[in-house]
Amino acid sequence: MEDTIAAVATAYGEGGIGIVRISGEQALPILNRIFQPMRKNRIQGNPDIRFQPEGFGTTIGEPIVNRRLTYGHVIDWETSQVLDEVLAVYMKGPYTYTAEDVVEVNCHGSIVALRKVLALILKSGARLADPGEFTKRAFLNGRLDLTQAEAVIDLIRAKSDRSFDVALSQLDGKLSQTIQEIRSKLMDQLVSLTVNIDYPDEDIEEITYESLLNNLLVINDMIVKLIDSADTGRIIKEGFKVAIVGKPNVGKSSLMNALLKENRAIVTDIPGTTRDTIVEDMTIRNIPIKLIDTAGIHYTEDQVEKIGIEKSKESFNQADLILLILDGSQALSKEDEEIIQVVGQRKAMILLNKMDLGQVIEEEALREKLPQAVFIKAAVKDGQGIREIEEQVEELVFKGQVKQSGSTFITNVRQVELLRLAKSSLEDGIQMARLGEALEFIEIDVKRGFELLGEIIGETVSESIIDEVFSRFCLGK
Template identity: 50%
Template sequence: MEFDTIAAISTFPGEAGIGIVRISGEDALEILSRIFRPFKKKDIKAVKSHTIHYGHIVDPETGEVYDEVLVTVMKKPHTYTREDVVEINCHGGIVVTSKILELVLRNGARLAEPGEFTKRAFLNGRIDLSQAEAVIDIITSKTMLANRYAQKQLAGVLGQKMRELRDKIMGLLSHLLALIDFPEENVEELEKSEIKKRAEEILKDIEKLIDASESGRIIREGLKTAIIGKPNVGKSSLLNALLRQERAIVTDIPGTTRDVIEEYMSIKGIPIKLIDTAGIRHTDELVEKIGVEKSKEVLAEADLILFVLDSSRELSKEDYEIFDIISGKNVIYVLNKIDLPKKIDETELKNLVGNGIIVEVSTIKGLGLDRLETEIYNLVFKGRVSAGEEDIITNARHKEALMNAKKYMESVLEAIEKGFSEDLITIDVNGALEEIGKITGETATEDVINQIFERFCIGK
């Protein structure tokens, strides 16, 4: 495919040691030859690919020297975009990089749109759509674990998995089409049980990926973890203890926390969004009442709840009410203040919790925090996947496509059970095939592709 020549600043704007202006397209070398004066006189268009050259950027109209630079020349097809690519490494700073970019644009380039360099890499067949999305995931990753999964996706692990799945679906579709097109020929027919077996295997593969997607979403976006409980049980102290810093105000006065406090931390590579909430209780004080309502809103949206109980006090009416509110949620019951004499009825607590996880801690003494972090980590993966697996789905768009493919394969199995003809079954098989193709880009619409690359920064 042929495109015009684009340019953009690829480094963060502001003061820095270096800045990079990137150019990609058919005229990249021609534009460079107009504005670059190499220290050793040479035809910059004729130099070897993937070489670096020292010189100055000069305005060809006025002769003004803009900056002393190093220029990297990379010739197609072995480049990021599979086009001729030039990178001008200049001094950092808004003024220098902006002036050089302006000069490049005046000499024939167009300002790149967000993500257009990566979009060209996709459209020119260098990477698939899932790999392109991995680029933005690498840039926005909050932990090394999230970065590692994004790096695997960029390396093509997910794309290969999707191609293997597409091959299985294509195999099923080919046999079904053969039965339709050559009903009287000596074609190896799949028995009904064999067709069903293949469809079930495909469905099982899709379901495995979907099961791993929740863990993947958390790795990518973070685990929304709400710390709740009645006033003065140590919620803010728990936040401070987990963060290893004094982030929230702690006093002996009930109702000190009036608003929601949010902070990020990492547990074994998993980004955790800790949310400290106002103590949940009945109150007539207006500000505290608003805080309690916000706490309930956060509770409804949380992936995980840390329900803090005070082991030095008996269970109260407010505790029982919170037990009712959190019913059906993912909860870890944090029994705080174990450094004080216990007054809570542990038998009653275990009856209320059932098979739930109870972790005893002392935020003052720093006891039990390691175990709490381990339990949070284990709850993320729920025993279904490990941090070393490669087929974790971290992207909501990919999960949606897999969910749609699952529905199509379930319809295939239903059609087989009801004895529908092969031509009707192929409709749903084709639907599953199209959904899997959306992940790697083979069947993604132009609107979807544009929406993906709009999330990128200009210059990437």
């Protein structure tokens, strides 16, 4: 018999409700031991009189019914002390989160109440659940596959509507279905290869290298499409890092305030106001953004400013996008030129600011120096150019991909690595098919790709990998 586990399923802290979850064969017996149902009854016209127990263990009110909330008290069976007034629900497996019998005790949202109730449950025969163990049991019991289990933690950590929608789509099984579709096509090829290798004299359709090559190329394209979605998926999940850089007093802090729609950074006419990097989380078009306002890059003897400038340069390597602000009302300075050299071929957006003062900067020469960059003319203090920045960020993130919530994106490093390995194995098979090598060699590569895809959804994954995945979960999930 597997252990019955228990943990607090809600975040610790002050709140209206806190939930203690129990899962396993002993969930209901434990509930019966610690919980005393109560009900209000009308006696002589008085609705407030309750039946009172004649002694400990007397059941008051209706018995516990599957999937029905029951009001009552949690009572320490050793001391007869009432620990909390609660609502309890018993849910019989397999139609539960873990596919086991599950009990949830809805306590008052006090750390003290939750700790006392959990301690009593553990004393009554349950053990404390490991982080992610409830979801791990859901996976092991076949209710979720591994991509769906990983989507649970992404749902919990979602930073935007878009990241929540992607995680919800994965939890609903969309990614699993795509992987299963690719594996099904690979299985068809494996069957054809095996039959032609093992039974060459039977009356079967003979496989040709041309048809095998075409089929493997189609399957490989499906894998490539998923891999190509990984950068967008990572950004949706973790956030798009945008570093605002430029020399002092070009409008970096003003831009940050405009994008955040609040006065987060100090703005003055005095150059060098920002001496350290300021990092803020926000969303643009439902894309989570990590916005980094950096110290103005310039020569200085001030030690504090030097530290801030070094941090600004570090931001170049960390950012997904560099948003370089230049004063469009002035010619490029030596400091501007040095920053442009650092930007180089990195993904960049060039904001020509203060254009309301008239354009002096030589735009064509600048475009020759930064041919890969996107250029936007703006007057940040008047709000001009902000909408264009948001549009370009959205375009850069999605790269023309479909933006509907139903799109399939890879958001997990483990999944991306397995897809790349499967692609490499399949490409080896494709190359051998082109060369007309023995079918036995091609079969090995196709089978390897099939198994690697199985690791993504958990069908061929090792126990150590399963433990690693679920160790990242919070306690009680």
